[in-house]
Amino acid sequence: MKPQILLIEDCAVTRFGVVRYFSKDGYQISEAGSLAEATRLMAERRFDLIIIDVNLPDGNGLDLIRAEREAQNLVPIIVVTGAGDIPLAVEAMQCGADNFLTKPLDMPALSISLAKSLELGTLKRQSMARKRMEKQLGIFFGATPAMQEVQQVARMAVDNAHPVLITGETGTGKGMLAKWIHQQGCRAQYEFVELNCSSLRGEMLSRELFGAQRGAYTSADQDRRGLVDVADRGSLFLDEIGDMSSEVQAQFLKLLEDKTYRRLGDVKLLKSDFRLICATHRDLHAFCADGQFRQDLFYRINLIHIHLPPLRERREDLPAITSYLLNLLGATDQVLTDEVRGLLFSYDWPGNIREMRNVLERALLLTPPGGTLRHSLFSCINGGQRPCPIHLSAEPQTVQQVETAHIQAVLAQHGGNVDKAAKALNLSRATLYRRLKQLRDEGGC
Numbered sequence: 001m002k003p004q005i006l007l008i009e010d011c012a013v014t015r016f017g018v019v020r021y022f023s024k025d026g027y028q029i030s031e032a033g034s035l036a037e038a039t040r041l042m043a044e045r046r047f048d049l050i051i052i053d054v055n056l057p058d059g060n061g062l063d064l065i066r067a068e069r070e071a072q073n074l075v076p077i078i079v080v081t082g083a084g085d086i087p088l089a090v091e092a093m094q095c096g097a098d099n100f101l102t103k104p105l106d107m108p109a110l111s112i113s114l115a116k117s118l119e120l121g122t123l124k125r126q127s128m129a130r131k132r133m134e135k136q137l138g139i140f141f142g143a144t145p146a147m148q149e150v151q152q153v154a155r156m157a158v159d160n161a162h163p164v165l166i167t168g169e170t171g172t173g174k175g176m177l178a179k180w181i182h183q184q185g186c187r188a189q190y191e192f193v194e195l196n197c198s199s200l201r202g203e204m205l206s207r208e209l210f211g212a213q214r215g216a217y218t219s220a221d222q223d224r225r226g227l228v229d230v231a232d233r234g235s236l237f238l239d240e241i242g243d244m245s246s247e248v249q250a251q252f253l254k255l256l257e258d259k260t261y262r263r264l265g266d267v268k269l270l271k272s273d274f275r276l277i278c279a280t281h282r283d284l285h286a287f288c289a290d291g292q293f294r295q296d297l298f299y300r301i302n303l304i305h306i307h308l309p310p311l312r313e314r315r316e317d318l319p320a321i322t323s324y325l326l327n328l329l330g331a332t333d334q335v336l337t338d339e340v341r342g343l344l345f346s347y348d349w350p351g352n353i354r355e356m357r358n359v360l361e362r363a364l365l366l367t368p369p370g371g372t373l374r375h376s377l378f379s380c381i382n383g384g385q386r387p388c389p390i391h392l393s394a395e396p397q398t399v400q401q402v403e404t405a406h407i408q409a410v411l412a413q414h415g416g417n418v419d420k421a422a423k424a425l426n427l428s429r430a431t432l433y434r435r436l437k438q439l440r441d442e443g444g445c
């Protein structure tokens, strides 16, 4: 990606010289002859560096520097002043400019300053991204073959720019995985922009995505950037894409195909280079079949598909996930007894990892200092109703149902410990794993 530079300078000759000199070095330079023009360009696009003259026909460049820094914008700024304006240059540095040069411009000196400031900008963004990342939770993958595959595909997704579609029930970690993919990749220093498509309908959703020009609708008193623009060079995460209304689906498909879009009420075509990650708990195949979701859009977003299995289909991971979450919640001293493991194992976790985290959090609050989780867990799972131990029903059952129930009961009895359960069932560990997988594939486990 070419570094995008905004040159704000009212002298056309100086602009011409700078553009000619730096375009051959692989920089993409946009020109503005006034503050108003600069503000318009900055509303449309993100720049990696700004070169600004202090005295402009419609105002003072210092005001722009102040506004950028107040808005916590880290873009590096180089100030250009006349030789006699040194006090102004000092003031510009106090306002947050990164460097200054005097006119007439010495191009090799500007070239060095440009390279250094760009490097500084990258370092600042990386440090911000690292801080953001540190605040976020780590992600737990798990050791079951299904989750190993998830991890493998997710790693492959990190290394390329194709759209990713993450499916799975609520609370399985779709949002977390989307963030993880963004943070591991080369776009991590730019924004991760998240939008839940089920929360907004029709025009509201397209306004949010594509932005709007001033006057496009009654309360639009200024130009508004869309999230597609904010995600430029970063990632755009569209959660619950299955709920996107059909008119927005058509607009979004056009953006993916043409790589351009228009703000609401605007005629100008805009560009944004974002990495697309989508998630849904819906069955998009079924949605396509009954016309609720566009097949062509589905093909576009489904290049890399990652399905996160629900917790009940990977019970073998339960003890490790529990320990992981307890660590995360600061309860490193809690020991998982076989009884607690059995309890966790005998519940289906319809809310998946989110529910498990909430249950553990609540249980820890109810546990007296130095106490064990046991009793509080019983009251927190399943709204205080102790989960029933798995037992054979009085209804007639198939052999497969009986076998499934028996395997689950034995695993629960041994706190999800596959070794112990296999011994009790007189099976080898490998056979038990194979049997579990087989029952799952048949929809029994």
Ligand SMILES: Nc1ncnc2c1ncn2[C@@H]1O[C@H](COP(=O)(O)OP(=O)(O)OP(=O)(O)O)[C@@H](O)[C@H]1O
Residues within 6 Å of the ligand: 137, 138, 139, 140, 141, 168, 169, 170, 171, 172, 173, 174, 175, 176, 177, 239, 281, 353, 354, 355, 357
């Ligand atoms: N792999 C994981 N490792 C650690 N914690 C997880 C993991 N997956 C989910 N969680 C926990 O569950 C919570 C919910 O995760 P997330 O929002 O990513 O799920 P989701 O599948 O996107 O849910 P929804 O479909 O309801 O939006 C997270 O905030 C985190 O606490």
